[in-house]
Amino acid sequence: CSLRSVLKLRLYVADMVEWDGVRKYAVHATLALGAAFVTSKIVNYANIRLRARGKPLPVPNPLHWLYGSIPLLAERVGKNEEHIDQVLVDLMREDKSLGKLFVLKLVAIDMVIVCDAEACKEVLMTHNYAKSFTYDTLHPFIGSKSILVADEPTWARQRKAFNPGFSFGFLRSQVPVFAAKTLELLDTKLAPRAADGGVVLLHNEATLLTLDIICRIALSEDFGCLAPGGPPALYTAFADLITTTAEYARAPHLMWTRYLPWNWLRWRGLQARFDSHVTAIIRRRLADSKASQGSGPKDILGLAIDTCRAEGDRLDLLELTSQLKTFLFAGHDTTATTISFAVYEIARNPAIEAKVLEEVDRVLGGRAPNADDLAALKYLNCCVKESLRLWPPAGTARIAPPGTTLQGYDIGRKVMYIPHFPIHRDPDYWGPDACVYRPERWQDENYVAALHPCAYQPFSKGSRDCIGQTLALMEAKTVLALLYQRYVYRYVGTSPEAQAYHITSYPKHHVPVTVHAREALGLAPKPAATPASSIPAATTAATPAASSPRPTSALRADAPSWP
Numbered sequence: 001c002s003l004r005s006v007l008k009l010r011l012y013v014a015d016m017v018e019w020d021g022v023r024k025y026a027v028h029a030t031l032a033l034g035a036a037f038v039t040s041k042i043v044n045y046a047n048i049r050l051r052a053r054g055k056p057l058p059v060p061n062p063l064h065w066l067y068g069s070i071p072l073l074a075e076r077v078g079k080n081e082e083h084i085d086q087v088l089v090d091l092m093r094e095d096k097s098l099g100k101l102f103v104l105k106l107v108a109i110d111m112v113i114v115c116d117a118e119a120c121k122e123v124l125m126t127h128n129y130a131k132s133f134t135y136d137t138l139h140p141f142i143g144s145k146s147i148l149v150a151d152e153p154t155w156a157r158q159r160k161a162f163n164p165g166f167s168f169g170f171l172r173s174q175v176p177v178f179a180a181k182t183l184e185l186l187d188t189k190l191a192p193r194a195a196d197g198g199v200v201l202l203h204n205e206a207t208l209l210t211l212d213i214i215c216r217i218a219l220s221e222d223f224g225c226l227a228p229g230g231p232p233a234l235y236t237a238f239a240d241l242i243t244t245t246a247e248y249a250r251a252p253h254l255m256w257t258r259y260l261p262w263n264w265l266r267w268r269g270l271q272a273r274f275d276s277h278v279t280a281i282i283r284r285r286l287a288d289s290k291a292s293q294g295s296g297p298k299d300i301l302g303l304a305i306d307t308c309r310a311e312g313d314r315l316d317l318l319e320l321t322s323q324l325k326t327f328l329f330a331g332h333d334t335t336a337t338t339i340s341f342a343v344y345e346i347a348r349n350p351a352i353e354a355k356v357l358e359e360v361d362r363v364l365g366g367r368a369p370n371a372d373d374l375a376a377l378k379y380l381n382c383c384v385k386e387s388l389r390l391w392p393p394a395g396t397a398r399i400a401p402p403g404t405t406l407q408g409y410d411i412g413r414k415v416m417y418i419p420h421f422p423i424h425r426d427p428d429y430w431g432p433d434a435c436v437y438r439p440e441r442w443q444d445e446n447y448v449a450a451l452h453p454c455a456y457q458p459f460s461k462g463s464r465d466c467i468g469q470t471l472a473l474m475e476a477k478t479v480l481a482l483l484y485q486r487y488v489y490r491y492v493g494t495s496p497e498a499q500a501y502h503i504t505s506y507p508k509h510h511v512p513v514t515v516h517a518r519e520a521l522g523l524a525p526k527p528a529a530t531p532a533s534s535i536p537a538a539t540t541a542a543t544p545a546a547s548s549p550r551p552t553s554a555l556r557a558d559a560p561s562w563p
């Protein structure tokens with residue numbers, strides 16, 4: 001009966017509509033749209049060609065007549081699930097004629113690979129070319145008005161508003177938050193594994209830790225990622241958004257599947273879930289701030305609201321949401337990767353491990369670190385820098401106007417990708433042991449002074465460098481100091497770690513480690529040479545843990561006396 005009704009309805013609609021007319025209009029509209037698209041492409045191409053200056057860049061072989069360099073990359077990336085940056089290193093090593101500046105042809109996009117430090121300086125510092133349109137794919141989780149992609153003058157306004165939240169003065173006060181969250185990780189995730197000898201995927205745990213930390217200091221919210229029940233659904237939605245975007249970026253030829261109704265609905269659902277949560281927090285904070293005349297929480301968001309009020313500026317809701325989403329994304333994976341790779345390298349080098357343990361014991365004397373301690377942890381600082389050198393978590397992509405040249409090559413309207421991995425491992429800049437984890441290199445003042453300014457750029461260079469670099473370094477040092485104060489770690493992966501792509505980079509095997517009480521491996525702290533009482537009073541008083549012999553679970557981020 002219902003089938004008959006549907007058929008009747010269809011006949012009725014068919015009678016109503018003049019199908020010939022509709023078809024005619026549809027065909028005309030499609031042809032017009034197609035013609036407009038092709039014309040715009042021809043005009044764009046002609047514009048680039050006519051205004052091209054300089055010599056053409058070298059291209060790696062083989063080059064497919066239609067897909068350009070895609071089959072070459074697909075084969076290399078696909079075979080061993082290599083990170084594109086590792087593939088670039090291999091291409092340059094195999095074909096010396098490519099030099100440190102060459103182009104990959106990706107059907108409609110020419111991507112210039114810039115691995116030459118002097119060329120990087122020109123792109124980032126001398127000209128500071130605009131961010132590439134390829135960042136558009138990140139909009140679902142960084143927002144369309146993110147500082148990461150904004151152009152002048154919007155970028156300058158946004159950076160000014162958020163700078164106070166990334167100032168050293170504010171970050172100093174947040175060290176206890178980093179410490180409390182790390183102790184939560186130690187107690188809930190690492191202590192049980194130390195007891196039962198089980199394996200911990202350190203990168204996964206570090207990712208939950210760093211997300212909890214950035215939520216606390218940016219929004220004064222606790223995501224509860226380290227809570228016993230596992231990460232909340234909100235975290236899963238956020239992680240899923242990033243993973244899906246990374247999958248599309250890895251297989252651009254499948255990008256269209258994103259628009260299939262079921263994929264699109266799922267994608268929009270994840271985005272709406274995450275957006276609505278962050279927007280609701282910001283709305284509430286804006287209302288509270290208005291009501292309390294600026295006496296709300298002093299976190300990254302609160303300081304930005306105060307700065308805007310003082311400057312008479314106004315960031316709209318979308319702008320604020322975009323920045324907070326950007327901080328949650330940019331401020332967790334990257335730092336987690338730095339921490340995990342540092343543990344991976346230290347675990348494989350007993351001599352380095354011994355120096356780390358000695359310094360942590362000597363400087364901290366069994367208590368949790370405060371901001372002054374972080375400055376005194378000089379060797380640990382070198383370990384973090386070396387982790388960022390060998391395993392840089394992010395790069396940058398820029399685009400220059402038509403007619404631009406770089407070292408005599410035509411780069412106009414081409415996407416320029418600056419991969420840090422090949423630059424940070426180039427023996428021309430770092431010497432023959434470029435690929436060796438050697439924190440001591442950072443202690444050699446002459447060696448460091450002789451480095452090219454763009455040979456080391458984990459946080460990028462120029463005015464668009466990372467706003468969160470001080471935060472990342474302070475956080476990584478606090479976490480590592482506490483991890484090593486209590487335990488040592490042994491890498492148990494069946495193959496060495498490698499970089500994997502996930503928008504940012506991460507350790508491919510997630511750094512599987514076993515966790516050992518220091519005493520069990522004969523690495524217990526030696527009796528302190530410096531009595532704890534000789535530590536300056538002001539320094540120790542700043543941290544509630546100062547008087548406790550060993551940090552305990554009582555040091556929680558929600559402890560009322562903490563900032």
Ligand code: HEM
Nearest residue numbers: 147148327330331334335394396458459460466467468472
């Ligand atoms: C080890 C940790 C980190 C590394 C290696 C890192 C690396 C980078 C790099 C390479 C850039 C330039 C990106 C580009 O040009 O596309 C960048 C920019 C940025 N990072 Fe980080 N980052 C780290 C931690 C953080 C943290 C903790 C935050 C904030 C919570 C953050 C927020 C940002 C923002 C907002 C930008 C854009 C800055 C601008 O354009 O003005 N990052 N970061």
